[in-house]
Amino acid sequence: MHDLATRLFPLNRSLTGPGVRATLAILQQEMPGLVIEAIPSGTPCFDWIVPREWHIRSARLTAPGGEVVVDFAHHNLHVVGYSIPVNTTLDLEALQPHLHSRPDLPDAIPYITSYYAENWGFCLPHRQRQTLLPGLYHAFIDSQLEPGCLNYAELVIPGRSTREVLISTYICHPSMANNELSGPVVATYLAKWVMQQPRRLTYRFVFIPETIGSLCYLQRHLPHLKNRVVAGFNITCVGDEGEFNYLPTRHGQTLSDRVARHVLGQVAPGYHRKDFRWHRGSDERQYNAPGIDLPIATITRSIFHEYAEYHTSLDDLTLVTQNGLSGSLELYRLFLTCLEHNGMVQTMVLGEPQLGRRGLYPNLSRGGKVGEELDMLLNLLAYADGKTDLLALAEQIEVPLWSLLPICDTLIRQGLLALSFPDDDNPATA
């Protein structure tokens, strides 16, 4: 995964344009079934309009003495995203409003955009900015804003059921590793893994520009998604080695929330529970908006807005590690494992079954306590009342859902338990 992130890192992604297309083309090599879509500039999208495409060839800020202050060729972050073309000479005072730096991180190039209001600017380390001398500077940006399209991609991996899991991640940030490349990279490897598994559910992976991309996608597919999606996650900030953060859905009561809390509670009990009111910041804002109401939660490692390197050049491939990516992938695999097997469980005999004659219970009764595994089996039978799903049951008897799966198999083979998915063939309810 770290290698894939390394290949994607140099591309100059933005909301639109060639950087996005190059990114999606590389992802398509990894997932040949990935379908790339285009929505023309100017298309209305709920309260928004798809913007023009942004092309940038080169950009340079030159000091009075002729030396180059910053050059877009050195780092994509040096130019404010969606900068309009400029070729002008101006003194330092007039230039200052077009310069962006971070006094608190004097060595970082900040990441700045101006998608929806025409503007231009350069971003540079604060330490460097402080050395600029008065005089005439030359600002040159060879860019273009022209009708084009907004690109995104999706991969639908069908299962036996029409019920879907939605995995969403974004591909609009240039040259930053945790936010955002960790997202598409983990999503890609999660999709590869799903394709290799026997599947009940259908999985929908979308790779979109943030905000306008998710809005476009929702506008195209909202009724379908509302009918089909039973759970889902927005994957971002999953590449460093920080502790996990769980950002609930708006009310925190969906299946996605239940799965996230269950898995994190079992494998990362020190995880942080964030608050949708104060900490939301990515596409969960759109998926959870009133009237959209899709069950999409966000589980990150170091979460956006809170880690020092966020939205700067310091968010690079040293912050993101293979170890960090792998741990996140494993977590998401457990999420999907829980979703796959979360049927309604029902004990198929009245009273406790006679387990002794099936070799599942010691025949010699000593009156002592039975072991942990047998406790799990007995509790599963005692609580599988046909009105409880496996996830609720696992929570109730305080064991990981996945530890119940081999026991379920045994009991189902013995005719003692049924696991059913009543909504699987129902096309109209989520």
Place this chain on the structure above:
Amino acid sequence: MHDLATRLFPLNRSLTGPGVRATLAILQQEMPGLVIEAIPSGTPCFDWIVPREWHIRSARLTAPGGEVVVDFAHHNLHVVGYSIPVNTTLDLEALQPHLHSRPDLPDAIPYITSYYAENWGFCLPHRQRQTLLPGLYHAFIDSQLEPGCLNYAELVIPGRSTREVLISTYICHPSMANNELSGPVVATYLAKWVMQQPRRLTYRFVFIPETIGSLCYLQRHLPHLKNRVVAGFNITCVGDEGEFNYLPTRHGQTLSDRVARHVLGQVAPGYHRKDFRWHRGSDERQYNAPGIDLPIATITRSIFHEYAEYHTSLDDLTLVTQNGLSGSLELYRLFLTCLEHNGMVQTMVLGEPQLGRRGLYPNLSRGGKVGEELDMLLNLLAYADGKTDLLALAEQIEVPLWSLLPICDTLIRQGLLALSFPDDDNPATA
């Protein structure tokens, strides 16, 4: 307000009689729309009967040596309320059962009544009582119990909606300031304020004798009140400078409770939550009785039964201050403000609106946190799902409801939000 209390203080109010009528006449000068009603003695009222009217001209207890022990002319509290006429000479021992004093408050004249069983008596400071010498005393009470009526008054201030707020206060206690004059005084000024405001809701102010008065009022208007009243408060003990006490409705779950807890939580977070089971003591007992079930809570400062001066001559116009009265009036204004604007809120676009082009969001994205005001606006849009009222939303996003009102106005003007009051024209549901 303190001046009005001062004018009302000397009147000898009781359940019935001229003191009540004089009181209501003064209130009518303040609120010309106030309607004074009369219910004849003997009228059955649920489990009760409207008592005879009590008139008292003079009363005096004279000591063996001829000196006057107490004289009704000096303080209304010297005579047990509803004392029957008496003109008799008796020795100290026979007199004692007719004397009332408070050993724990030796300088206070206690307030004693015997409305529903014929009796007579004098109330005096315990210190004075202890000086009484053996000998023959002359007890003289020139009073009368005769058919008359029970008086109360009401003021209905109509709004656009048939939904009503009920404000109830009582006018049956002679010469005591916190319990009770603070109640009718604050209610009067609250009514004057309501009359000056644009209004959605209809406001019903009632000034009644306690217990029998609220029962009479309920008997006359119960179906109407059950259909119309959405919230309300019993105003009493609101004139001193003690901390606020919130006495919930019977189950503590009505709109009145929600408003009271919201406002108090914001402006007086150290308020005391009392318990309906152990602390009820005023007309909330009738409004919350089974089968009545009106949503009437009681919010006081120093609450009845708990402050030292309660039901004695020490509850006077030094205990009650203009400052205390004003703070209570302000609190009740906030209650009504919350009720007025508590509609269902619904965001009118799908997904987050593009606030930037409306000047409501910075166009230059720096990836930092937005300000507190913008947070409020974004949270309002994120939680206004059409199933939540503004009060629940304010509680959910932890801001005062009133701070959301200018933001609501902006968003409504922009077509981004709707605030609706679905029950407003519904005559049959509360």
Place this chain on the structure above:
Amino acid sequence: MHDLATRLFPLNRSLTGPGVRATLAILQQEMPGLVIEAIPSGTPCFDWIVPREWHIRSARLTAPGGEVVVDFAHHNLHVVGYSIPVNTTLDLEALQPHLHSRPDLPDAIPYITSYYAENWGFCLPHRQRQTLLPGLYHAFIDSQLEPGCLNYAELVIPGRSTREVLISTYICHPSMANNELSGPVVATYLAKWVMQQPRRLTYRFVFIPETIGSLCYLQRHLPHLKNRVVAGFNITCVGDEGEFNYLPTRHGQTLSDRVARHVLGQVAPGYHRKDFRWHRGSDERQYNAPGIDLPIATITRSIFHEYAEYHTSLDDLTLVTQNGLSGSLELYRLFLTCLEHNGMVQTMVLGEPQLGRRGLYPNLSRGGKVGEELDMLLNLLAYADGKTDLLALAEQIEVPLWSLLPICDTLIRQGLLALSFPDDDNPATA
């Protein structure tokens, strides 16, 4: 009760056989209405089959030197329950798998059974086992497993209502006092007490072998029980002087749970709340199984599996005391008292009634607090809204249900309160 336990102690009870029949015959002397039933061996019962009857005449393990190691005549626990006949000579090493002892309780004879797999064995104190010398031992068990029947008994004490309370206890353990004789002994005295009381509810007492007995009983009567039983208890381990343990039903929300928590909270507030998931161990396992779902909770003193003497010869008639038995009987009487009187309560006047003219309230109003008894009466009237049962009301106003009964009587006589039992004549709902 201790005498009855003493009579029952020596009998060699097991799942089936003459010890059970002798036990039930003695109980029938105490409760002449007790009906004894028989179900033939081989009868299918849910997932189980009624086993053959076990008869044992004598058993003896003889040491190489000819001295008797253990003899069934000395203690019923010396032979593994349901041992098949054996008459063989074997060396110590071959004998060891057939010997059972408790290193942690070196002086106790453990209680071991092998009901559903053919086996044989002897149980002895660990201290004695350690003295056994190598050599040839003679194992002799004169037993028989042959078609017969499983016996149980029931006593139905009819009330005015078709609603039933189910009391279940078991009679299959030989020569142990707390688990189990305390159960049938307290159940017997509880039944005798019920027969002497005026009754609304019908009471069903069952005396069954554990597990297979409750399953057989449920198979015969499940629809009836599901329609009629409103509450019930499994009585076991109620004879020692340990603190009370409450083992809830599966979800802990039935009327039985509410009654148990209420009574224990009032009379034994230090009681221990056990967990159905980890601590169930007796017939509550069957009564609470999915699809059975009867409201049967288990309240014990020292609970099975947790006290040192459990399932050994140390659980004898010194551990169980008359004092322990009496305290448990008293507790169960309170359970039944609460169930008997737990109707829906409704105040029959609107507003507070005028209690003064009924002699229920002081006529002279001093503004102070009323007493505790009057507080109870006022709270009863204030909360009896026709939707609350007496138990919920007692919990709400924090008094024992039984302390409300004389007050209910007074108020009902005065026409101020109604206590009704709407389900009493409904044959089809529990």
